[in-house]
Amino acid sequence: MPKPLIALDWGTTRARAFLISETGEVLQRRVADQGIQSVPAGGYPAAFEALAGDFRRARPDAAVVLAGMVGSRNGWVEAAYVACPASPDEIAAAGLPVTLADGTSATVLPGLSCDDGAFDVMRGEETLIVGLGLEDGIACLPGTHSKWIEIRDGRIVRFASFMTGEVYGLLRQHSILARLAEEPAGDDAAVGASRGLAAANRPGGLLNTAFSARTEVLGGRMKGGEVGPYLSALLVAHEIASAAALFGRQQPVHLVADGVLAESYSAAFEAAGLPIAITTPEAAFIAGVTRLAAGLAS
Amino acid sequence: MPKPLIALDWGTTRARAFLISETGEVLQRRVADQGIQSVPAGGYPAAFEALAGDFRRARPDAAVVLAGMVGSRNGWVEAAYVACPASPDEIAAAGLPVTLADGTSATVLPGLSCDDGAFDVMRGEETLIVGLGLEDGIACLPGTHSKWIEIRDGRIVRFASFMTGEVYGLLRQHSILARLAEEPAGDDAAVGASRGLAAANRPGGLLNTAFSARTEVLGGRMKGGEVGPYLSALLVAHEIASAAALFGRQQPVHLVADGVLAESYSAAFEAAGLPIAITTPEAAFIAGVTRLAAGLAS
Incomplete structure (x- = not known):
C-alpha cells in the first residue's frame, strides 16, 4: 500500500522540499536557500527540521527521501556513485539511511558515475531522469553544468556534462x-x-x-x-x-x-x-x- | 638612402621601443609598463620622451614610427582602420603624423579591419605580419586574443580573432x-x-x-x-x-x-x-x- 512521501531535492546552494500524497499529488512545496554549503558539520538533522519538520509532523507515516548533493562527501552521508548502466531499482538500492531529529529514518539517494571515455558524475539529475519514465531515449537537463543522458531498456547507460x-x-x-x-x-x-x-x-x-x-x-x-x-x-x-x-x-x-x-x-x-x-x-x-x-x- | 629608425610597439599595457640602424640592426631595445592605459590625456609627448627620448637625441636623423594601440581612439591620435585587403604600402600611407616634445615628427600606424562574414579588427599585429614578408600564406599570432591572418599576393586579405x-x-x-x-x-x-x-x-x-x-x-x-x-x-x-x-x-x-x-x-x-x-x-x-x-x- 503506497505511503505519502516527503522528498527533498537538496543541492549545493538550494533545497526544494515537497510533501507528496499517496496518490502522487504535491500537497505542499517549499524552496529555501539552505543548500548543503550552508549546513554546518553535524547540522543536517536541524537543517532538515527547518526545511521540512512541519511536513514530517503532519505526516509521521511518510517515507522521507533526499536527493542531490546531500549525498555527497560534504553532505549528510556520502552515498557512493552508482556506475552506469543503472536502473531505477539499482539507484534506489544504493540509498543510505540517516536518522532525523525525531528519531525516524530517511534515505539519502546516490548519484551516478559514467566512464564512457571520459569520467563523469551527477547528483540529483538521476532522479529527474528516472521521472521521465523513458524506456529508450535521450534527455537534456540545461544548467550551470548541463547534463545529457542516454537511456536504454529503462536504464541510464551514459551521460555527459557541458559547462x-x-x-x-x-x-x-x-x-x-x-x-x-x-x-x-x-x-x-x-x-x-x-x-x-x-x-x-x-x-x-x-x-x-x-x-x-x-x-x-x-x-x-x-x-x-x-x-x-x-x-x-x-x-x-x-x-x-x-x-x-x-x-x-x-x-x-x-x-x-x-x-x-x-x-x-x-x-x-x-x-x-x-x-x-x-x-x-x-x-x-x-x-x-x-x-x-x-x-x-x- | 635609408635612415635609422626609432620604432615603438605601443600597446594597452606595455610599450617596446627599438633604435634600429640604417642596416636594420637593433642598436637598443627597451620594454616598459607604460602602455597607453597609463598615459593621461595630452601626455603622449612626455610618455614618448620617457620611453625613447634618449634614442631620439642619439639619432636626430631617425624616422619615428609608432604601432599598436597608440593609434586607437584612446591613443595619441586615432588612425582609422584600413580595410582588408591591404598592402604594406596602403598601411603605411594611412599613417598619421604627431609632433614629439622636441618639435620633430613621428608617424602613428593604423590598424586593419576585416569584414569576412564577421567584422574583426587588429592593431599592432599588422606590423608583425608585414614583417613576415609573405607573398602568400597563413600566419598565427597567439595571445590573449590570437589572430590568424591570410596573405595573398603580398596583401593581408582577411583575418580572424580567437579569445x-x-x-x-x-x-x-x-x-x-x-x-x-x-x-x-x-x-x-x-x-x-x-x-x-x-x-x-x-x-x-x-x-x-x-x-x-x-x-x-x-x-x-x-x-x-x-x-x-x-x-x-x-x-x-x-x-x-x-x-x-x-x-x-x-x-x-x-x-x-x-x-x-x-x-x-x-x-x-x-x-x-x-x-x-x-x-x-x-x-x-x-x-x-x-x-x-x-x-x-x-
Missing part, C-alpha cells in the same frame, strides 16, 4: 565582452539570440564567434543589449551540436527545463532541427522520487 | 576548475598537455571536454597540476582546428611566437599534423616596421 551556463557567466561577467554588454531592451533579446544561433554555424568555432560580439559592437553592428542573448544562444547551440556528435541525433530530445532556459533551449533545438518533448524540473523530480521511493519500499 | 588566452585565464582563475588546479610539478605539464590535445579530438566539444578536467580530478584520474596544461592544450587545439575550418589547412602555418606560447602552439600544431615556420614577435616587428617606414619615405 554551458558557467562559461556564459564567465564571458558575460568577467571577460572583455562584459564591458560592452548592456541589459537587453526592445527586441535586443530576440535579435541577439537569433544572431547567436546563426553564428554557431560559422566555421570559426566558439573561441572566434564569442569574440565576434566585441568586434561587432566596436564596429557599430551589434547593440550592447544583444551581447548577452548572443552569447547565450551561441553557447547553447554549441552544446546541442556537441551532444549530437556524442549521442547522435536521437529524436525527440527530452528537455527538462522551465522558464528562460526552456525558452532559449527550445529555440536552439528548433534551429538545430531537433524535435523536443518538454518536462518541468519539478514534474520530473516528483515522478522520479516517487518511483525511487517505491523501489526502496519493495 | 583563446582570455578563455584560458577565465577557466583557470575563475571557473569551478580553478579550485582543483594546482601548480604543475614533475611531468604534470607534459602529461596534462598531452591529455588536452587528445581531448580536443573527442566529439563532445570544448564545453564538455573542459569540464572533464573537474570530473577526472574528482575521480582520481587527473592530478591538480595537470589541469592548467590540459586546459591550455585543449584550447589551443580548438583554436587550430577552428582556424583550419576557416582558412583551410594551408601549410606551413607561419607562427609568430616565442617562449611558452611557441612551445605549446608548436606541440599543438604537430599533433594536428600541420607543419610550421616560427618567427619571434621581435624579429617580425623589426622587419615589419622597417618595411612600413620605407613605405612612408617613398
